[in-house]
Amino acid sequence: MQLRAAILLVAAAALCKNSQAAIHPYNKEYFYSVSDAFIFRGGREGLYASTKEALEKWGNWGQIAPGVANGQSEIKFTKLEFARPESLANQFEPDEGFTGLIQAVIFEVNDRNRIGYPTSQGYRYCCTKELVPKTKCSLERLIYHEKEDGWPKLLDIYFEDNQTIAYSFEEAITIEKTGMYYLWFVICDEYLSAATVRGQTTWKNPMGYLPGMMYPHIKFFGVMSLLYMTLSVGWMLLYARHWQDVFALQHWITAVVALGMMEMSTWYFDYVNFNATGFRPYITTLYAVFLGCLRKTISRVLVLVVSMGFGVVLPYLGAIQNKVMALGVTYFVAVSALDITTNVGTIDDLTSTARIALVLPVAILDAIFILWVFTSLSKTLSQLQTRKAGAKLELYRRFTNTLAIMVWISVGWIAYEMYFKVTDQYNEKWQFDWITNDFWHILNFVFLCIICFLWAPSAAATRYAYSELEGEEDYDLIEDGKKTPKPAEKAAANGEAKEDEAGKME
Known part of the structure; x- marks a missing residue:
């Protein structure tokens, strides 16, 4: 019931939105008061410069090569319109000319200081009489300082x-320099503050519609799909060869490997489709998110129950099973909410405030998992050492060392991520941002490979499986492959010998 409720919650969250695209849609969006202006932020994306060939065709012949991957990088205004209240429009005559102005400004992040002007009363975006001598701006218009190359770009839309x-002109702004670009719609006339915008803008990179920060995901998930496929083939060959010796723990490892392969493949096709069409259907992204969340949850629960000795020292978890299940379901819900916010319907390079808020619960739950895992490992190692189960003890020592290394690497990478975010508040290093996210997929894959190696199906793998206590510790493997009787067996044998002797004496 808990798992079913979690799945329904995830599905409901996903259905709260409609399918979107790299084609940024605006549906009667309102402007927000920012300092002395009213601004609607139309988008932000990392864009690569148009190729030299595309620029030559565009500049010399006014032509654009056919296809999506045509080398052309641009921001295109399509069916863009701005509406003002009828009561405001009726204040003007039918032949009064221009009666209102909205400006669209496109700028690269390093040119952000060319928009507006700092004053002792705060930052100002709109030109006033006092600022004309200082900025050479035009009254009641956006203050901006144009460079020799014509950037930032400013477009006027008049009522x-x-x-x-x-209505805005159907215009495409060609990108000739790689960078993080912003689009703002700005109103400096307070009477137009109730205006709304609808329509769309299309942001395209030389190789397709994928935002610049997302584009490396295509190659990354393509490679990860091949790696998971290779691991799956190797694991299944061993699984099929030793199917009679396979025990419960290896079934769960098989599930994690399969989920990983399906997840990576789905992400790959999701990004390929997004890049080719400009649209990102929710169903595909949601499916990839669901697979990823399920894999993460099962992986963590599996590591936890293995640390408790399940399948090796314990035949079942007993009363603690409910606590493990509760933690697993809670984690699934939390990580699903985070990943849905991060990925489902994401079409640009904007950082979601909701995502930042949802990171904390997942981080706390991960910390609980880690603490519980190492506490359980300590107890399991003590039990194995007491019982002198040499083979299992060695296995668990390797597992513990591997887990400790992974945790230290994770902590180090989290520290690096924090440093990266703090030192790059304006996303000037956006071309490397994908590494901070995709690193976790690499780390998870490496850890899974180690787990597969430690618990690989083999004829001798059953020595790691749980057996009845009396039989479990009867024998221990030694280097020459012979079995050495354990102290309990020796004592029993000695007892039987003494009884036989006593019988003979009688």
Whole structure:
């Protein structure tokens, strides 16, 4: 019931949105008051420069090569319109000319200081009489300082006469320099503060519609799919060869390997489709997120129960099983909420405030898992050492060392991520941002490979499986392959010998 409720919660969260695209849609969006202006942020994406060939065709002939991967990088305005209240429009005459102005500004992150002007009263975006001598700006317009190359780009959209709608030109801004680009719609006239925007803008890179920060994911998940496929083939060959000796723990490892392969493949096709069409259907992304969350949850629960000795020292978990299940379901819900917010419907390089808030519960649950795992490992190692189960003890020591190394690497990488975010508040290093996220997939894969190696199906693997206490510790393997009787067996044998002797004496 708990798992079913968690799945329904995830599905409900996903259905709260509609399918979107790299084509940024605006549906009667309102402007927000920012300092002395009213601004609507139309998008932010990392864009690579158009190729030299595409620039030559565009510049000399006004042509664009066919296809999506045509080398052309651009921001295109499509069916963009702005609406003002009818009561405001009726204040003007039918032939009064321009009666309102909205400006669209496109700038690269390193040119952010060219937008607006700092004053003693705060940052100002709109031109006033006092600022004209200092900035050479035009009254009641956005303050911006154009460079020799014509950037930042500024487009004017006018309301005419007493019309309620202002239409933007169907225009495409070609990107000639790689960078993180912003699009703002700005109003400096307070009377237009109630205006809304609808329509769309299309952001395209030279190789397709994928935002620049996401583009490396195509190659990454393609490689990861091949690696998981290779691991799956190797594991299944051993699984099939020694199927009679396979025990419960190896079944769960098989499930994790299969989920990993399916997840990586789904992400790969999700990004390929997004890059080719500009649309990112929720169903594909949600499926990839579901597989990933399920894999993460099963992996963590599996590591926890193995640390407790399940299948090796314990035949079942007993009363603690409910606590393990509760933690697993809670983690699944938390990580699903985080991954849905991060991935489902994500079409640009904007950082979600909701995502930042959802990271904390997942981090706390991960800390609980780690603490519980190492506490359980300590008890399991003590039990194995007391029982002198040499083979199992050696296995668990390797497992503990591997887990400790992975935890230290994780802590180090988290520290690096924090440093990366703090020192790159404006995403100037956006081309390397994918590494901070995809590193976790690499670490998980390496850890899974080690687990597969430690618990690989083999004729001798059953010596790691649980058996009845009396039989479990009767024999221990030694280097020459012979079996050495354990103290309990020797004592029993001596007891039987003494009884036989006593019988003979009688």
